[in-house]
Amino acid sequence: MKEELKEKILSAVEKKFPQVKELKDKIKVELPKEDRFGDLATNVAFLLAKPLRKKPLEVAQEIKPVLQEVKEFSKVEVAGAGFINLFLSEDYYRQVLERIIAERDRYGEAKEKNRGRVNVEFVSANPTGPLHLGHGRGAVVGNVQSNLYEYIGYTVEREFYINDAGNQIKKLGESVYARFRQIEEPDYPFPEDGYKGDYIKEIARHLYKYEREKILSMVDREQAVDFCAEFAKEMLLERIKEDLKLLGVEFDIWFSERKLYSSGKVEEALQFLKEKGLVYEKEGAVWVKTSLYGDDKDRVVIKSDGSYTYFAGDIAYHYDKFKRGYDFIVNVWGADHHGYFPRLKAVVMAFGVPEDWIRVIFIQLVKLFKNGQEIKMSKRAGKFITLRELVEEVGRDAVVYFFLTKDSNTHLNFDIDLALEKSAENPVYYVQYAHARICSVFREAKERTGFDPEKDFTADVSLLKEEAERVLMKYLSSIPDLIREAAEKQQPHKLTQITYRLASEFHYYYNHFKFLTTDDERLMKARLYLLKAVREALRTLFRLMGITPVERM
RNA sequence: GUCCCCGUAGCUCAGCAGGAUAGAGCGCGAGAUUCCUAAUCUCGAGGUCGGCGGUUCAAAUCCGCCCGGGGACACCA
Incomplete structure (x- = not known):
């Protein structure tokens, strides 16, 4: 949605300043941080200031009239040192709500899955024990990132690499x-x-x-x-x-490391590198020239005793993925593998793929806390809390949500007491309660007035004139862009932030306004229509995260 | 020694491909329920964005150096 509006802004500004074309990528059109700065804000004037040798404020003043002609904008203001704040028209918001309700729990999702094929490999735990919390976090992050890629139009294959050799x-x-x-x-x-x-x-x-x-x-x-x-x-x-x-995570492909060896894929991959002149012998071992592609040094693939290194298997595995023809691949790894990435990337680059063909998401440690104390775990002593035990204790939704609260590359403190708490302090309940509340209002509406909001209906959105309503619609309209940003930056944890904020704006609205006003049926319907849109947006976010939209709490 | 990540409110952390007065939750203090679920909401106190320089109209954000914490640097998997 923002993209469409950005285009409109650009073509309008272009009439006056053709130079704007070259700045296209740097121009931002985004939700301003404060409500009084309008529905959208753009920095065009700052960027044009330099080539035009004028002050940003002057440029903004000159742009203002052209933008006022765009019909989607009801008001254009110049503020600060040269920001242009845009206010959207009622008609625009009507379209937003209609679109959300039509698209249901796929609000803003790309209609065509034609952006390409992606492989996301995650968890890939050794089948030597139960999954622990780190695996769980990787599972959630990998799965949700996959959902996000699908959201923006990719076809995704979820893959689990079974380390069943060695x-x-x-x-x-x-x-x-x-x-x-x-x-x-x-x-x-x-x-x-x-x-x-x-x-x-x-x-x-x-x-x-x-x-x-x-x-x-x-x-x-x-x-x-x-x-x-x-x-x-x-x-x-x-x-x-x-x-x-x-956890609601399922895979499309289970790839066995052992089959990699038995099917001759290792030889095949090494042969490929050999033909490229990247393999040599030294001190009785066989090496690959990864240093040519950014690694600090060359790496051994066949040890002097004749056996393959783990790296050799990984080369073959990625050669296989390369031949499968993905547009790009993502590896979700424990952060302890951080130092391993340069060599893998080097060898993959040697296959002749583009720079960002292989991407990696690192998963940092999860620490468990109970009664304010860390629960120390020791795998060697066999003393640890498994993923399953945690799910059984606090529930799937809490586990999933908590795993998504922080950037996967930062340490996560999982507070069991908080996850179990049934109050506002628990963010899972907070967001789920928003959904349940709307369901409850709908049930009540049917009960009291006979009007059932669950059925299809239309409403006059222009009756929604309250500040809280405009704020809510504004945020709703920006959600697809926010999700898209999370997808592209590979930051699935942003979903919890988006969801929390939407829930928060809804709770505020709920606490300050009545929806079931029998004296003004048109207003009631308009408000219920807005609530319906909020609910669909919540469901979209819940679906992406893998959280249950509870109807009663 | 080389490289990577981190340092933001008392605590846990967002924000970081530069933008307006640096945010949230917890904790602390004060309030809201004859009314659709108070599992909610409102208000308040709380900051040298680790430090010093640099680039810029604009730096928590980019660059350099320094300090502090964590991690990676195998013919292991």
């Missing part, structure tokens, strides 16, 4: 096998760096119950360990899927 799985097998043996021989040694969580014992007990004979009959210990590993991996993967479902 030492971690081996260790998993050893751990389960040891627990299995301990059932009969309590002194059977447990591997020093094994997984100590109780879930390992559970898996062992399960195996003992159903596969005891089979495992004990295996002569080769390795074989038994592999069997345990495979079984445990499958079981844990199933559990991971369930945990993700609890």
